[in-house]
Amino acid sequence: MKKITLLFALILLFSCQKSKMKEEIVTNFFVGTYTNGDSKGIYKYELSTEGKLRQIGLMAATSNPSFLAKSTDNKTLFTVDEANEEGTGFVKSYRIEKDSLLLISKSKSGGAHPCFITVNDKNQVLVANYSGGNVGFLQANISGKLSPLLHVQQHTGKGTTDRQTAPHAHSTWFHPAKKEIISVDLGSNELWFSTIDTTKKELVFTDQKTLQMAEGAGPRHLTFHPNHQWIYVLNELNNTVSLVKEKEGRYYVDTAISMIPEGYAEYTKGADIHISKDGQFLYASNRGHNSIVIFKINAENGSLNLVGFEPVKGGNPRNFSLSPDNKFLLVANRDTHNMVSFKRDEFTGKLTFVDEVTAPDPVCILF
Numbered sequence: 001m002k003k004i005t006l007l008f009a010l011i012l013l014f015s016c017q018k019s020k021m022k023e024e025i026v027t028n029f030f031v032g033t034y035t036n037g038d039s040k041g042i043y044k045y046e047l048s049t050e051g052k053l054r055q056i057g058l059m060a061a062t063s064n065p066s067f068l069a070k071s072t073d074n075k076t077l078f079t080v081d082e083a084n085e086e087g088t089g090f091v092k093s094y095r096i097e098k099d100s101l102l103l104i105s106k107s108k109s110g111g112a113h114p115c116f117i118t119v120n121d122k123n124q125v126l127v128a129n130y131s132g133g134n135v136g137f138l139q140a141n142i143s144g145k146l147s148p149l150l151h152v153q154q155h156t157g158k159g160t161t162d163r164q165t166a167p168h169a170h171s172t173w174f175h176p177a178k179k180e181i182i183s184v185d186l187g188s189n190e191l192w193f194s195t196i197d198t199t200k201k202e203l204v205f206t207d208q209k210t211l212q213m214a215e216g217a218g219p220r221h222l223t224f225h226p227n228h229q230w231i232y233v234l235n236e237l238n239n240t241v242s243l244v245k246e247k248e249g250r251y252y253v254d255t256a257i258s259m260i261p262e263g264y265a266e267y268t269k270g271a272d273i274h275i276s277k278d279g280q281f282l283y284a285s286n287r288g289h290n291s292i293v294i295f296k297i298n299a300e301n302g303s304l305n306l307v308g309f310e311p312v313k314g315g316n317p318r319n320f321s322l323s324p325d326n327k328f329l330l331v332a333n334r335d336t337h338n339m340v341s342f343k344r345d346e347f348t349g350k351l352t353f354v355d356e357v358t359a360p361d362p363v364c365i366l367f
Helices: 002-024
Strands: 026-033 041-048 053-061 068-070 076-085 088-096 101-108 114-119 124-129 134-139 151-154 169-174 181-185 190-197 202-212 219-224 231-235 240-247 250-258 269-275 281-287 291-297 304-311 317-322 328-333 338-344 351-358 362-366
Touching: 026 053, 053 101, 053 351, 068 114, 068 362, 076 101, 076 114, 088 114, 088 124, 114 169, 124 181, 134 169, 134 202, 151 202, 169 219, 181 219, 190 219, 202 250, 219 269, 231 269, 240 269, 250 304, 281 304, 281 317, 291 317, 328 362, 338 362
Parallel strands: 269 317, 317 362
Antiparallel strands: 026 041, 026 362, 041 053, 068 076, 076 088, 088 101, 114 124, 124 134, 124 169, 134 151, 169 181, 181 190, 190 202, 219 231, 231 240, 240 250, 269 281, 281 291, 291 304, 317 328, 328 338, 338 351
């Protein structure tokens, strides 16, 4: 009897240890913040296999790192720095070490209030300057050191609302299947298309140059469908998602759909947008309604069908991100200083709350 009891105890102990080992497998990620409150810069967090969140600590003290990007080899982190001097902001690069971020370089962004940064597999770096209404172009070397600013592509024009009296570049994207750049301008109410002239080291507009969005839409971010044929544009001001397609070499708006509940009349504005890796579901964040809207993507034509809304358990959800394995969706709630993790159902697209953690003014999540 004693032997049976001992055997049972050993099995139970092993099971507990195994469960603990499973829980301790984590995925690390970085969080960009605004630093006009308690935040000091860029923080590191971890996500467990069960969706639990934990802060590791401050990785780099820097001013308003409101958007982050990583090199394709995962060795360098790039961030905007909104501390404007003489009408321009800055971009910084850091070497990613196990327990810290080590500053490599700092360069001008080309305009005031940079709010978005991206880098491709050639280490070409683009930054959207919101107040400047332009896109800066830089190059990083293999070690992550940034060149001085190489070129600035200035946008022009305006929209019809009080947020659109001048151009406001809000994001800029490398097309995943073409040598093309799409820049999203909330102020001019347009998408801007360009390529990189590698000889002159500058951005050059394509023949189409721009695509006008619906009046007062205020485009902010976009996401590419995995089939590379459909582009979904999040419009901040009129709370819609536009499906953009291409025909005979020119882009056009195919359809648009509301991302807030029918009849909702209180203040809310769209913020971020992502698609699951399998291309079946699209998610977008609502600031004011404080939710993630979930759409099912029609595999035949790319149209969106509403699945539902998931409250984010916080205020002003800015950037959000799907975990690398797409099992979880994490949301950064700026005003309530918290981040929330949701378990994602791969068959229905629906979200289930798992955990939340304190975070100072979080606005960007980067795996």
